[in-house]
Amino acid sequence: MNQLDPLSLFRLDGQVAIVTGASSGLGERFARVLGAVGADVVLAARRVERLESLAESLPGSLAVGVDLSRESDRERLVAETLDRYGRIDVLVNNAGIGHAVSIEDETLDDFRGAMELNVTAMWHLSKLCGESMVAAGSGSIVNVASMLGHVASTPIRQAHYCASKGAVINLTRELAFQWGRKGVRVNALSPGWFKSEMTGDMDTDESSQRFVKTNAAIPRMGNADELDGALLLLASSAGGYMTGHSLLVDGGWTAR
Known part of the structure; x- marks a missing residue:
């Protein structure tokens, strides 16, 4: 009789994972999490020294310095990954x-800059890896x-960001349908307020904290490890029947 082992579904042993924006913040965390469950991780970002430092702590990983706003760098990232790992x-x-x-x-x-990196680069890398x-x-x-692909961000005004993340969510849905019957799942992870370079000193600024506590069902910013489970669910066979979904991890921000 086979022993029930649900946690094994979240493992990525022998698999190869590319993480972009891996030099800091959530991207670095994502890379560490995927490495912790057995994946060989390709670390992609502009700041090569940070990537190389991270790679030293992730056996089997590969650091690739790229500017993902450039078409040629996106192509090189995929080519180097396939050359090293074959998959x-x-x-x-x-x-x-x-x-x-x-x-x-x-x-x-x-x-234009936001759309190029947040949408076009994502579309292009998905196309290249999807092959x-x-x-x-x-x-x-x-x-x-982002949750800001689902709702407006004002009083934090950033139309370029909201527009690009909304595009990401519907791009995800479309690719999910194009590739679902070919064995490829495509999902979106939509975080709420988490500490990152993009949110700056929001975690220590008094007015920002008051803003979050007033509007979120869970009255605080998220902790980095509170995205671990969602990431692994979408990346692994644990989420094998999920595609085209935007998984919100936002402390209830969008529940109103």
Whole structure:
């Protein structure tokens, strides 16, 4: 009789996972989590020294310095991954940008830059990795979106960010349908307020903390480890019947 072992579903032993934006914040955490469950992790970001330092603590990992706003760098990332490992099982599209700015002061360059990195690069990497995944008949893509792809962010004004993350969520749905019958799952992970370079000193700023406590069902910012389970659910066979979904981990922010 086989022993029941639900936790084994969350393992990624022998699998290869690419994590973009892995040099800091949530991306670094995601890389460590995937490595902890057995994956060989490809670490992608611009800050090579940080990636190499992280790679030293993740056996079997590969650091690839890239500017993901560049088409050629995206192609090189996938090529180096396939050259080293011969396969891609998981793609975590985490790299992104955004900052607070009113629409009156927001520039076309602000908007174009956000769409290029947050949407176009995500589309392109999914396309490049998807070719290998479809050929293998399996794979999981996790697009890191945001709760702000579901709702407005004002009084923190950032139209470029909200627009790009909304696009990510519907791109996720479309790719899920295009590839679902080919064995590839595509889901979005939509965090709420978590400490990162993008949220700056929000975790220590008194007015920001009051804002979060007033509007969230769980009256605080999230802790980094509170995304671990959601990430693994989407990346692993534990979420084998999930695709096209945007998983909100937002302390109830969007529940109103």
